[in-house]
Each structure stands twice: as structure tokens, then as C-alpha cells.
Amino acid sequence: MDPRLFVYSGIGLIVGIVLFIKGFLWLKQKRLIENIPTSKIRSLAMGLVEIHGDVVPFKELLTGPFSKKECVYYYYTIEEYRRSGKNSKWITIKHGEQSTPFFLKDNTGSVLINPTGAKIDAPLTTQYESGLMRDPPAAIRNFLTQQNLNFESFFGINKKMRFTEYSIPPATELYILGTAGDNPHMEETTALKGVEDVMIQHGNNDKTYFISTKNEHQLLSSLRWKTIGGIGGGFILSIGSLIVMLIYFGLF
């Protein structure tokens, strides 16, 4: 029998078990979101809180590396299309992210958000593909130069590359599940009217810190499907892979 069958079923078994475990972790996250009611910003209490509101800049804003638009957070990937024999796939050659503190404002007040350490779910804002007869825009070319990367191959022909940027611009509506704690920028922020004296951050006790452009309903729906897919899919994949493995060893 083809020995690759053993390798594939082994991988399937491991992936299945990991998916099965991940499914329960997604279920835990779903229950956490369901159990915590949304707080109004003016009456935030210390500890794990769930808030909704719009992004308002605090100090200077960031500039998206490809879109060149102002934002409070961005994540980018630079991928290259590579061929190896019959196979070809996109390989990430560089990725990075940057964030800056910002305010979140609802109809009752504003609170400072330090996004460091948060799991951020930002929307896709820019995607560009370069290739033969198609140079990347100037903004991307400048960024590549800064990063010591080249969009051309050794012979001066454009490589097939993909540049993707996910970012959160000002005025974006966000859902945040994080810890309300001490605000190190208190003097600067409380001087502003309607700004709370706490800051949302990654907690020491509550490790959950999640920022998303999806609303609570969309998040719960996505987690529900992930849970079903993770537990159900993981279970089926594990058992299927195990049966294939047993067939390989002649035990089934």
C-alpha cells in the first residue's frame, strides 16, 4: 500500500483531534460572549467588560502601508506565488501589524482602548496583485523598498505577488471584550469631556481580549458554526483518518 496514505491519515488524525479541541475552545468563547451583558461606557466597572462604539483618534494615527489611509490598527501580508513541480501556492514572505491607542465612543461617553495584546478581527481594506506587465502602485513599491523586498525577479521580470491590508480606520464601529483597568494616560484623557478614567486593555486575570468590526450577533453566529464545524468536523476527520490508518495496517 502507498506509504503516503499512512502519512496523510496520520496528519488527518492530528488535525482532527486539534479541531475537536479547538471546537470546545470556540464554544467556551461563545458562552463567555453570551454571558456578559454590554456595558454603557460612562458606567464601566473594573474587570472584564463588553462594549460597543465608534473609533475616535487619541493621539497621532497610523498610516496603512498599502492603502496609505489613516487608521488605528493595521495588519498586512506580502505573499509570493511560487511553483514547485506540479504544485503552486501563495507563500507569505512578510507580515506585520501595528496599533495605536484610541477612544471608543458610545452615546454615553468615551473610553481609552489600548489594543496591545488583543486578538483583532479587522476587515480587508486593500488587496493588490502584481505580476507580468502589472507593477505594484507607488505606495506598495516604497514600502517594499523600506522592507528590502523586491517585486522584480533576478531578470527584471515582475514576480506574481499579492499585497493585503486589513485595517481599522476612525469612525469604525467596534465590538470589544476586554479588561477595564487603570489608565496610565489619565491626565491627558480625563481633561477631555465625557472620557472615563479607565482604560480597556489586556487583563492580568482575564486573558480574554477581543476587538472586532463584527457585531455581537455576527460574532456569536460565526462562533456557533466554528463550534459545530470544529467538534463535528474534528470528530469525523479523526475517526475517518483512524479507519484509513487501520486499513493501512491491515486491521480493518
Place this chain on the structure above:
Amino acid sequence: MVVGIIIVILVILGLIILGLVVYVIGLYNSLVSLKNNIKKAWSNIDVLLTQRSDELTKLVSTVKGYMKHESKTFTEIAKARSALLSAKTMGEKASADNMITGALKTLFAVAENYPTLKANENFNQLQTRITDIENELADRREFYNDSVNTYNIKIQTFPTLFFARMLNYGPEELFSATAEEKKDVKIEF
């Protein structure tokens, strides 16, 4: 062949049992955290009730000199404040809170008749501070009620209701305004 089938059945059973155990532990933890959320939400209300009570003392001492003929209003405030201080249970605190809110509404309404008091900076600051606390209290009451509502639904629905019965978890009371509080304040001149 038989060995293979036995292995597959054992793994299926193992995964189902493991899944059930993790699921049940998750349900139990979720129920306990819901119960704790209610306690925390209540503590957050309690902190504000104490703050408002402290501000109220300052407010009364500020306005007393101006509103010499409003003894009935002051008596109401003093009664509500002492009811809050002596309250032990959540129900008693909720009732005292309603009394204070009502008395404050009356006090601020009556204060409109005293222009010199309205011009007093200290009074204005205290009024703003108390109004801010009142707004925060309203939000936290809403938050508390949301926490209670989530918990009450959970303990009455399948499969959590079995755990709730095992743990002896009963439904919690909502923090609702009394019919008296919902009425408009009558101002007697």
C-alpha cells in the same frame, strides 16, 4: 478486521465521553460565572449607592441654609438615607435606593424656587455630580437586570436546568423601579 472495529468503536466512545465531560464542565463553569456576574453587578451598584449617599450628605448641608422651610423634603432624604445605611438585603437596598431617587427628584425640583441657591457654585457642582451618579446607577441597574435575565433564562432551559437544580440555584430578582418611583414627582409649593 475485528480488532480494527473494536479500536474504532473504542476511539468513538472515548471521543464522545471526552466531549461530554468537557461540555458538562463548561456548562457548570458557565452557570457559576453567571451567578458571580450577578454578584459583581450588584457590588458595582452598591459602590455607587454609597458614593451617592456621601454626596447627598454634602448636598443637604449646602442647601439647608437656603431651604429653611422645606423640612418635609429633608426628613424624606434623611429617612431614605438611613434606610439605605441600615439595609442588609438586596431588596431593602433597592427599596431605599428608590426612596432616595424620589427624594432627590423632589429636592432638585423644589430648588428651582430658590434663585440664590441655584446660583451657588457648590450646589451646582453637587447637583451635577449626583446627576452623573444617578445616570451611572441607571446603567448599572440595566446591566444588573441583563445579568439576571441571562442567568434566569439559563437556569430554566435545557440542559442547564439540571445543574441549576443540583446546585440549588433559584431564579434571581430583577432590580426594578417601584410603581411609586415611576410616577412623576409632585411639587408642593
